[in-house]
Amino acid sequence: QAVVTQEPSLTVSPGGTVTLTCGSSTGAVTSGHYPYWFQQKPGQAPRTLIYDTSNIHSWTPARFSGSLLGGKAALTLSGAQPDDEADYYCLLSYSGGARLFGGGTKLTVL
Amino acid sequence: QVQLVQSGAEVKNPGASVKVSCKASGYTFTNYGFSWVRQAPGQGLEWMGWINTDNGDTKFAQKVQGRVTMNTDTSTNTAYMELRSLRSDDTAVYFCVRGSWGQVNDYWGQGTLVTVSS
Numbered sequence: 001q002a003v004v005t006q007e008p009s010l011t012v013s014p015g016g017t018v019t020l021t022c023g024s025s026t027g028a029v030t031s032g033h034y035p036y037w038f039q040q041k042p043g044q045a046p047r048t049l050i051y052d053t054s055n056i057h058s059w060t061p062a063r064f065s066g067s068l069l070g071g072k073a074a075l076t077l078s079g080a081q082p083d084d085e086a087d088y089y090c091l092l093s094y095s096g097g098a099r100l101f102g103g104g105t106k107l108t109v110l
Numbered sequence: 111q112v113q114l115v116q117s118g119a120e121v122k123n124p125g126a127s128v129k130v131s132c133k134a135s136g137y138t139f140t141n142y143g144f145s146w147v148r149q150a151p152g153q154g155l156e157w158m159g160w161i162n163t164d165n166g167d168t169k170f171a172q173k174v175q176g177r178v179t180m181n182t183d184t185s186t187n188t189a190y191m192e193l194r195s196l197r198s199d200d201t202a203v204y205f206c207v208r209g210s211w212g213q214v215n216d217y218w219g220q221g222t223l224v225t226v227s228s
Contacts, residue, residue, distance in 0.1 A: 038155070045219065045220055046205070047218070048214075048215060051216070052214075055214075087154075091157065093211075096169070097160070097169035098157075098171065098172075099145075099160075099171075100157060101147075101154060102154075103154050
């Protein structure tokens with residue numbers, strides 16, 4: 001079974017830019033993995049931010065964007081705000097219908 | 111507005127079964143399937159599987175394959191996830207998510223805490 005990898009933790013300054021990545025043990029992440037990004041704050045259900053690599057929901061702040069970068073899926077936060085401090089999870093889809101979450105990235109805005 | 115409302119917390123003995131419900135409203139139920147995700151205390155998210163509402167097709171994670179059943183009831187707009195032969199490591203918050211394979215997984219239920227303990 002594949003393993004999906006994320007940075008365990010990252011720190012960004014208020015107003016700064018940070019990129020979170022999501023890799024797969026099977027090789028390069030492509031659009032065919034339909035990457036998702038979710039945000040979860042303590043005690044809350046996750047919230048879907050990005051789907052299918054770069055598509056945003058109506059509730060996704062414009063400072064979040066998704067892309068493919070260097071063989072990985074990437075979530076870029078431009079202009080970080082204190083409210084963005086949270087855990088971020090990626091989800092990849094594999095042939096046969098299976099999906100796997102990454103271990104999550106704890107983002108600190110400091 | 112789209113809402114997914116899950117059933118309340120459960121406490122189960124090892125070896126028992128649990129059935130979590132997810133009642134949907136605010137959209138045409140048969141247009142979307144469901145995915146189920148769980149999160150053990152202090153841990154990350156774990157994908158469990160999905161079900162198509164229109165044809166009942168399912169796909170489950172290897173870890174729960176053989177112990178999990180997912181179904182939907184179009185008469186009550188409710189999705190269900192049943193997990194059998196519960197073990198202590200099944201203790202987690204279980205979430206339903208609107209959307210199955212090939213559909214956007216967007217709205218989440220509030221979560222249901224299932225505790226497995228003797």
